[in-house]
Amino acid sequence: xxxxxxxxxxxxxxxxxxxxxxxxxxxxxxxxxxxxxxxxxxxxxxxxxxxxxxxxxxxxxxxxxxxxxxxxxxxxxxxxxxxxxxxxxxxxxxxxxxxxxxxxxxxxxxxxxxxxxxxxxxxxxxxxxxxxxxxxxxxxxxxxxxxxxxxxxxxxxxxxxxxxxxxxxxxxxxxxxxxxxxxxxxxxxxxxxxxxxxxxxxxxxxxxxxxxxxxxxxxxxxxxxxxxxxxxxxxxxxxxxxxxxxxxxxxxxxxxxxxxxxxxxxxxxxxxxxxxxxxxxxxxxxxxxxxxxxxxxxxxxxxxxxxxxxxxxxxxxxxxxxxxxxxxxxxxxxxxxxxxxxxxxxxxxxxxxxxxxxxxxxxxxxxxxxxxxxxxxxxxxxxxxxxxxxx
Amino acid sequence: xxxxxxxxxxxxxxxxxxxxxxxxxxxxxxxxxxxxxxxxxxxxxxxxxxxxxxxxxxxxxxxxxxxxxxxxxxxxxxxxxxxxxxxxxxxxxxxxxxxxxxxxxxxxxxxxxxxxxxxxxxxxxxxxxxxxxxxxxxxxxxxxxxxxxxxxxxxxxxxxxxxxxxxxxxxxxxxxxxxxxxxxxxxxxxxxxxxxxxxxxxxxxxxxxxxxxxxxxxxxxxxxxxxxxxxxxxxxxxxxxxxxxxxxxxxxxxxxxxxxxxxxxxxxxxxxxxxxxxxxxxxxxxxxxxxxxxxxxxxxxxxxxxxxxxxxxxxxxxxxxxxxxxxxxxxxxxxxxxxxxxxxxxxxxxxxxxxxxxxxxxxxxxxxxxxxxxxxxxxxxxxxxxxxxxx
Numbered sequence: 001x002x003x004x005x006x007x008x009x010x011x012x013x014x015x016x017x018x019x020x021x022x023x024x025x026x027x028x029x030x031x032x033x034x035x036x037x038x039x040x041x042x043x044x045x046x047x048x049x050x051x052x053x054x055x056x057x058x059x060x061x062x063x064x065x066x067x068x069x070x071x072x073x074x075x076x077x078x079x080x081x082x083x084x085x086x087x088x089x090x091x092x093x094x095x096x097x098x099x100x101x102x103x104x105x106x107x108x109x110x111x112x113x114x115x116x117x118x119x120x121x122x123x124x125x126x127x128x129x130x131x132x133x134x135x136x137x138x139x140x141x142x143x144x145x146x147x148x149x150x151x152x153x154x155x156x157x158x159x160x161x162x163x164x165x166x167x168x169x170x171x172x173x174x175x176x177x178x179x180x181x182x183x184x185x186x187x188x189x190x191x192x193x194x195x196x197x198x199x200x201x202x203x204x205x206x207x208x209x210x211x212x213x214x215x216x217x218x219x220x221x222x223x224x225x226x227x228x229x230x231x232x233x234x235x236x237x238x239x240x241x242x243x244x245x246x247x248x249x250x251x252x253x254x255x256x257x258x259x260x261x262x263x264x265x266x267x268x269x270x271x272x273x274x275x276x277x278x279x280x281x282x283x284x285x286x287x288x289x290x291x292x293x294x295x296x297x298x299x300x301x302x303x304x305x306x307x308x309x310x311x312x313x314x315x316x317x318x319x320x321x322x323x324x325x326x327x328x329x330x331x332x333x334x335x336x337x338x339x340x341x342x343x344x345x346x347x348x349x350x351x352x353x354x355x356x357x358x359x360x361x362x363x364x365x366x367x368x369x370x371x372x373x374x375x376x377x378x379x380x381x382x383x384x385x386x387x388x389x390x391x
Numbered sequence: 392x393x394x395x396x397x398x399x400x401x402x403x404x405x406x407x408x409x410x411x412x413x414x415x416x417x418x419x420x421x422x423x424x425x426x427x428x429x430x431x432x433x434x435x436x437x438x439x440x441x442x443x444x445x446x447x448x449x450x451x452x453x454x455x456x457x458x459x460x461x462x463x464x465x466x467x468x469x470x471x472x473x474x475x476x477x478x479x480x481x482x483x484x485x486x487x488x489x490x491x492x493x494x495x496x497x498x499x500x501x502x503x504x505x506x507x508x509x510x511x512x513x514x515x516x517x518x519x520x521x522x523x524x525x526x527x528x529x530x531x532x533x534x535x536x537x538x539x540x541x542x543x544x545x546x547x548x549x550x551x552x553x554x555x556x557x558x559x560x561x562x563x564x565x566x567x568x569x570x571x572x573x574x575x576x577x578x579x580x581x582x583x584x585x586x587x588x589x590x591x592x593x594x595x596x597x598x599x600x601x602x603x604x605x606x607x608x609x610x611x612x613x614x615x616x617x618x619x620x621x622x623x624x625x626x627x628x629x630x631x632x633x634x635x636x637x638x639x640x641x642x643x644x645x646x647x648x649x650x651x652x653x654x655x656x657x658x659x660x661x662x663x664x665x666x667x668x669x670x671x672x673x674x675x676x677x678x679x680x681x682x683x684x685x686x687x688x689x690x691x692x693x694x695x696x697x698x699x700x701x702x703x704x705x706x707x708x709x710x711x712x713x714x715x716x717x718x719x720x721x722x723x724x725x726x727x728x729x730x731x732x733x734x735x736x737x738x739x740x741x742x743x744x745x746x747x748x749x750x751x752x753x754x755x756x757x758x759x760x761x762x763x764x765x766x767x768x769x770x771x772x773x774x775x776x777x778x779x780x781x782x
Contacts, residue, residue, distance in 0.1 A: 207392075269397075271402070
């Protein structure tokens with residue numbers, strides 16, 4: 001009677017969810033909890049967002065809550081295009097932008113729109129967001145995971161080997177979840193060189209799907225849009241992190257107008273989004289985005305957290321990957337057993353996520369989108385953790 | 392490179408969309424337009440909605456825009472369950488309710504959660520919303536359309552014949568889009584009798600999927616929740632019509648706790664919703680629904696429109712199905728050629744939709760969720776239409 005695969009996915013509590021529930025129990029028992037498990041921004045939305053939302057919600061305009069076009073208000077899409085063009089030298093028009101309920105529908109639709117045969121493969125660069133392979137499987141294609149180097153940077157030799165005549169696309173996620181790594185210019189050039197080379201070999205487009213929800217969350221390095229590097233690009237974006245609106249589900253998918261068959265790709269994405277049951281992105285937050293397309297997050301707070309946490313953890317003796325972006329930091333398990341690190345930490349009230357499922361074997365992820373006090377208060381527990389792990 | 396089926400779906404302008412664009416051109420040219428094509432409620436949301444939204448949006452609570460649980464806030468789901476229980480004598484808890492981005496994701500997920508083999512069939516009672524068969528195909532099952540009687544009421548003999556060992560579910564939509572027909576008690580009893588009989592024959596559950604976005608939009612007849620009639624029910628609901636919030640994408644899917652394997656069905660739906668790329672329903676409108684679960688639409692305005700339009704059209708000489716609910720009225724083409732009626736009407740500025748694709752062959756749909764003046768002003772054009780059609 002019931003699809004067993006979906007039942008398994010629905011019932012399956014992710015490791016993050018299990019940690020969340022453990023934390024709830026601990027709090028009830030009055031024990032300290034330092035929750036670094038979730039990517040829920042603790043920084044408030046930019047002032048522009050709160051102002052726009054309050055004004056729009058109180059204005060009671062006649063047509064405020066009506067259905068929008070499937071791709072969204074043209075004015076919102078133009079505002080998004082203008083902002084991207086200005087910052088990254090792109091040439092997008094509103095007709096290249098499709099407003100979505102966050103980045104996930106864009107990714108999910110891209111996998112559908114690209115799939116022609118069940119043999120089709122989508123290549124994932126590690127480390128990666130664990131929903132990618134599930135989404136790809138559910139869209140009827142095959143996920144191919146490319147391992148990263150020991151320091152969690154991309155392994156381009158492995159990428160080259162993974163691409164074959166079935167490969168439709170490669171997913172890139174920088175700033176990266178879970179590592180916080182941001183591809184520098186040299187890395188981006190290497191990536192594009194591989195894609196261009198393989199594209200020439202295959203004699204057809206090889207698509208780059210770029211998942212950029214953390215684009216604006218960068219420290220000491222410039223923000224970057226990967227669409228500027230490569231023509232055959234589908235860009236998936238969410239305002240969840242940059243405008244601190246994860247629960248409101250607003251983002252977009254953009255097709256590079258320079259892509260081969262760009263217009264067809266846009267309409268295939270549109271068809272996929274419709275078939276996934278999406279009617280339009282929430283109207284009120286389309287209006288908010290229209291007014292706040294150029295708003296930027298309060299990066300200072302995250303940067304402060306990063307420096308504090310990274311400094312303290314390395315002082316204690318932990319080996320960490322210093323993140324240049326997002327709000328995650330990866331800590332290395334000395335013996336490669338990340339589950340043990342997470343388990344021992346849990347007993348001290350520190351909730352951190354083993355990253356083996358993220359393709360970062362032997363690491364745990366620390367989401368530092370928390371109050372500064374939480375980090376400060378957690379340091380003695382991290383000291384104790386180091387002791388226990390090295391007993 | 393691109394999935395051609397999705398490209399076709401994405402590029403395919405629906406007949407409604409084509410009418411919409413025609414109307415835009417006509418308006419530009421300064422010609423009169425009486426737009427009865429879209430199901431966009433013209434009645435403002437209940438006061439409770441505007442008040443709650445304005446207050447919540449200006450309160451700036453710390454956790455306002457955070458990710459909610461996948462199924463939604465427990466408090467919202469409890470408020471929804473309480474309202475349904477009170478009105479329809481159900482026994483729902485928050486754990487039976489899953490907040491969704493409108494009714495479509497619930498329907499789409501139900502088709503996925505029920506599909507085990509590609510032979511699986513979902514039966515659709517005519518007339519029907521044309522997204523149903525597309526969604527079912529996209530979920531990998533087969534839609535089986537059961538024709539209705541000439542007066543657009545359900546044909547239960549045809550339904551009986553359509554159900555076989557591959558049938559997983561039957562979709563019911565009352566109040567109906569496009570006919571406005573509301574199943575009365577006798578009809579509901581007949582429906583349930585067929586399902587119970589077939590269920591007994593098959594020796595396994597036969598699911599009723601009930602699509603109820605128009606539940607509260609009824610005139611002179613009581614509102615009804617089909618879950619009260621039948622245990623093996625999945626209920627798909629949207630606040631698009633009842634709270635006039637179509638662009639905000641808020642609704643829910645509910646599993647009858649009396650359903651066989653109810654808990655597994657809930658988690659399979661949850662898995663499907665996750666795999667379709669949904670993360671949660673918009674947080675702010677979950678909060679609005681929590682406060683306004685018992686709010687009711689301003690039915691007076693729709694009722695007035697219905698009486699006015701139905702009265703005038705029958706006075707002119709048209710044959711119509713008098714609707715008891717929703718905000719649609721079906722007008723019969725004398726010669727069965729609904730496309731001709733729509734085309735001749737178009738030239739007079741009347742935008743009405745041929746219903747052959749809705750399984751109501753020979754009818755056009757008039758969406759009367761418009762200003763009363765629009766109806767009044769359109770009457771001379773309808774008179775002219777009658778003349779032209781009967782020349």
